Amino acid sequence: MTGFQTLLYKEVLRFWKVAMQTIAAPVLTAMLYLVIFGQALEDRVHVYPGVSYTAFLVPGLVMMSVLQNAFANSSSSLIQSKITGNLVFILLPPLSHLEMFGAYVLAAVVRGLAVGTGVFAVTAWFAKMSFVAPWWILIFAIIGAAVLGTLGLIVGIWAEKFDQLAASQNFLIMPATFLSGVFYSIHALPPFWQAVSHFNPFFYMIDGFRYGFFGQSDVDPVMSCTIATVFFLALATLAMRMLKSGYKLRG
Amino acid sequence: MAAIQITNVEKRYKSLRALDGVSLTIEQGEFFGLLGPNGAGKTTLISIIAGLNRADSGTVSIHGHDVINDYRQARMRLGVVPQELVFDPFFSVRETLRMQSGYFGVKKNDDWIDEIMHNLDLTSKADVNTRALSGGMKRRVLVAQALVHKPPVIVLDEPTAGVDVELRQTLWKFVARLNREGHTVVLTTHYLEEAQALCNRIAMLKSGKVVALDTTSALIKRISGSQLVVDLGKGRLPDGLKALVSHPEELVAGGTYTLRVNAYPEVEPILRALREAGAVIEDMQLKQADLEDVFIQIMEGEK
Numbered sequence: 001m002t003g004f005q006t007l008l009y010k011e012v013l014r015f016w017k018v019a020m021q022t023i024a025a026p027v028l029t030a031m032l033y034l035v036i037f038g039q040a041l042e043d044r045v046h047v048y049p050g051v052s053y054t055a056f057l058v059p060g061l062v063m064m065s066v067l068q069n070a071f072a073n074s075s076s077s078l079i080q081s082k083i084t085g086n087l088v089f090i091l092l093p094p095l096s097h098l099e100m101f102g103a104y105v106l107a108a109v110v111r112g113l114a115v116g117t118g119v120f121a122v123t124a125w126f127a128k129m130s131f132v133a134p135w136w137i138l139i140f141a142i143i144g145a146a147v148l149g150t151l152g153l154i155v156g157i158w159a160e161k162f163d164q165l166a167a168s169q170n171f172l173i174m175p176a177t178f179l180s181g182v183f184y185s186i187h188a189l190p191p192f193w194q195a196v197s198h199f200n201p202f203f204y205m206i207d208g209f210r211y212g213f214f215g216q217s218d219v220d221p222v223m224s225c226t227i228a229t230v231f232f233l234a235l236a237t238l239a240m241r242m243l244k245s246g247y248k249l250r251g
Numbered sequence: 252m253a254a255i256q257i258t259n260v261e262k263r264y265k266s267l268r269a270l271d272g273v274s275l276t277i278e279q280g281e282f283f284g285l286l287g288p289n290g291a292g293k294t295t296l297i298s299i300i301a302g303l304n305r306a307d308s309g310t311v312s313i314h315g316h317d318v319i320n321d322y323r324q325a326r327m328r329l330g331v332v333p334q335e336l337v338f339d340p341f342f343s344v345r346e347t348l349r350m351q352s353g354y355f356g357v358k359k360n361d362d363w364i365d366e367i368m369h370n371l372d373l374t375s376k377a378d379v380n381t382r383a384l385s386g387g388m389k390r391r392v393l394v395a396q397a398l399v400h401k402p403p404v405i406v407l408d409e410p411t412a413g414v415d416v417e418l419r420q421t422l423w424k425f426v427a428r429l430n431r432e433g434h435t436v437v438l439t440t441h442y443l444e445e446a447q448a449l450c451n452r453i454a455m456l457k458s459g460k461v462v463a464l465d466t467t468s469a470l471i472k473r474i475s476g477s478q479l480v481v482d483l484g485k486g487r488l489p490d491g492l493k494a495l496v497s498h499p500e501e502l503v504a505g506g507t508y509t510l511r512v513n514a515y516p517e518v519e520p521i522l523r524a525l526r527e528a529g530a531v532i533e534d535m536q537l538k539q540a541d542l543e544d545v546f547i548q549i550m551e552g553e554k
Contacts, residue, residue, distance in 0.1 A: 006353025014341050085337035089396065091303055092331055093354035094323035251262075251304030 004099040007090065011107030015073055022111060026069055027118040030061045034123045037183060047185040048216045055127035058120070059137075059210040060182035065119045066141055067202060070112030070148040071155075071173050074104045078156025079165050082249075091250065097243035101153065101236070108149025109142060116141055130213060136221050137212030143228045144205035148173070150235040157242050157249060176202045186218055201231045252315050254279045254404045254435035255300060260309035262295055262459075269295045270306070271459035277437060277452075279314075279403070282430045284450030284467070285439045288550060291456040293439045294334055297408050300437075301331045313404055327355065330402035332393050334409045334439075340382040344373060344392055347381055348399055355400035367395045370425045387418045394422060404435045411442060423449060447471070447542040455549055463549050467542065474540035474548060476513040479521060482506060482534035489528035492521060497544075512537075 001009065015022040038054040045053045081087035090100070131137065151173075159165045180202035186194050197203045208224035211217035217224070243249070255277040262270040270292045277283045285293050298304035300311050302318050302325070310317060316324035339347060345364065352360035368374045371391040376384060381392055390410065397405060407426070411419045427449065430436045440446055446453060446467070453470055455463040463470060478497060488496070488508050495510040496502055512518055518537070525532060 001353045001356075001358065003354045003356050006350060009353070010350050017341055081339075084340070085333075085335050086339045088303065088333050088335075088337060089339065089351060090354065092301055092326065092329075093351070093400075094326040094356075095354060096323070246305060250302065251298060 003093055003095045004103055007095060007099065007103035008106055011073070011077060011103055012110050014077060015107070015111050022069070022073070023115055023118055026065050026115045027122055030065045030119040031122050033061055034058065034126055038126060045184070045188075047188070048214055051214050051216070052127055055129060056185075056210070056214075057183065058123045058127055058129060059213045060206055061123060062116045062119045063141070063144060063206045063209045064177045064182045066112040066116035066145050067148045067177055067205065068173060069115040070108040070145040071152040071169070073108040073111040073152060074149045075152035075156040075159070075165055075169075077104070077107075078153065079159050079162060082156075082160075083162070087249070097240055100243050101150075101240050104153050105146055105149040105236075105239075108152060109145040112145030112148065113141060116145075130215075132215035133212045133221075135212070136208060136225075139225060140205055140209035140212065140221075140228070143225065143232060144202075144209065147201070147205065147228060147232045147235060150232065150239050153239050154235065154242065157239075157247060160248070176200055177206075179203075180206050181218070182206060201228060204228050252279070253277060253312075254281065254314060255437065256310075256312045256315075257296070257300070258310045260296065260299060260306045260311060262292075262299065262304070262306050268459050270299070272309070273456070273459070273461055274309075275454055275461065275464070277435060279435050280430070280433055281435055281452055282427075282450050283435070283437045284446040284453040285437060285456065286443065286446055286453060286546060287439075287456035290458075292459040293456055294408055295459075296456070297331065297406055297437075297439065300406060301329065302326060303331075327400065328403050330397035330400065330405045332397045332405075332407040332410050334412070336386060336389050336393070338381040338384075338389050338392065340380070343378050343380050344368070344384070344395075345377045347392060348395055351396045352399040357400050360399060363401065364395075364399065367398050370421075370428075371395055372421055387414055390414055390418065391422075394425075398429075403433070404437070405429065406437045408439050409441065410438070411440060411445065419445075443542045443546055453542075455546065457550060462552075463545075470545050471540055471542060474544050476511065477540060478538045478544070479510045479512050479518060480536050480538055481508055481510065481525070481532055483508065483525075483530050484533045486530040489524055489530065491524055495521070497548075509538075 034054065034057055038057055042053050047056045155165060155168045179197065180200050181197065186197040186203065189197065204219060204224035204227045207217045207219050208221040211221040253276045257273055257275040260270050260273045273296060287293050295304060299306045300318065302322055312318065313325040313328045318325045342350065348364045368377055371394060373391050373395060376388055381389060384392065394410060410422060426436055438446065438450060450467050452466050454461050483506065487505060492510060493502060497509045497511050501508050510521060
């Protein structure tokens, strides 16, 4: 295997060896959300004609799990390696910044998709699901996971202690995913918060992902895809500059 | 071409000058010792050689490959055993070594991995999770990890700190063999007798500067001749002998005095002077100067 393949393999193996915590637990959490919110709101909330609230909720929860777990994978792997000091095993070999970026982000995508598939497998039973545009489903899942995997990489490089990582998870990632339309359509919001939601890049990922299932969305999926891709490219540029300069990793 | 070429390397941490214009040339096949007190800059220098840290100015190259501009070639030629006892708790010893081979792009490395494990007495631990190993065993794994890609240049940063005698001997036997086979070895250690026994050339670092650089034998010769150590109990050293004392603080403390002697014929006049002064010798020994004496002399001279 090449250095890149080895690092990717190691990163995947790392979460796979503790799959109970990294895959099963988030799947259970998402299912609890579905059961509780679905039960409580099924008869009260109707977002799109012909789509039950539970069915509306399923893609939102899947995407939320994809995003949160992709972020968790790269960020926790990096901070653990930094704090235990074993990051040195990756810094000593001739791995380029591109290889490191690719391996960490791809592993995060794999984790995000694994959890997303798991969440879908257990929640889809609760509602009648349709798959109007399966390619959009896959494209948004991959871009969303890549964006959050990259964001996790950046935070993992920047953070010096677990506390900072937890703060970014609780004060940045959680609110941004919760306020992106996982549980509701932003059309249900007052105009001001609707406008604010349009500045949340997570909103476009979830909205586009949901379009793949129902063929209905708040924003045109091409537009959402473009915005998510631009956001990814901006973050990727930043992450690669950090890796190349050795920011906080090399002295 | 030099195995490691260090040219005018400087590194500052805020107001601290960790490295203050260090230049060294380490030739292929040398067993080179990098000595100095804590905080002298040894680990910083090794980190810069390894690409774990970046110099503020100056350059380092491994076999002619700059560690920054040509880092892939440089790192392929370098194996580093870090000072900190680090490990990846997710993997067994064999998995760790396979993974490390992969990072260097080395395929199908099991034969060499088996050989390294055999030489470091790690074979019985091959399938044990690194988390479950003792400190000494973890140290062996670190050495093994540094060797997976058969680097021509091996850097060991205090590999024997807190390590038992058995591992030290196993390790030195193996490293000495690698050196005989042509590998360049750079070693930092606080055990000066190890450095004296193993290294053919030594650089001493103090406050980020090279304060001595010579072959081990030439360094030891700097302390001319031997030392006569006399214990006079409660007696004081006669004034006529005070000029011979190598450690001035002994004149204050009293009791034991270390006197410089260039040749054996100089011993008798000292004994006579003591006898005439009425001093009673309670204990006495004639010591050959060793690296530790040189080290102390050089470090004190730099104060």
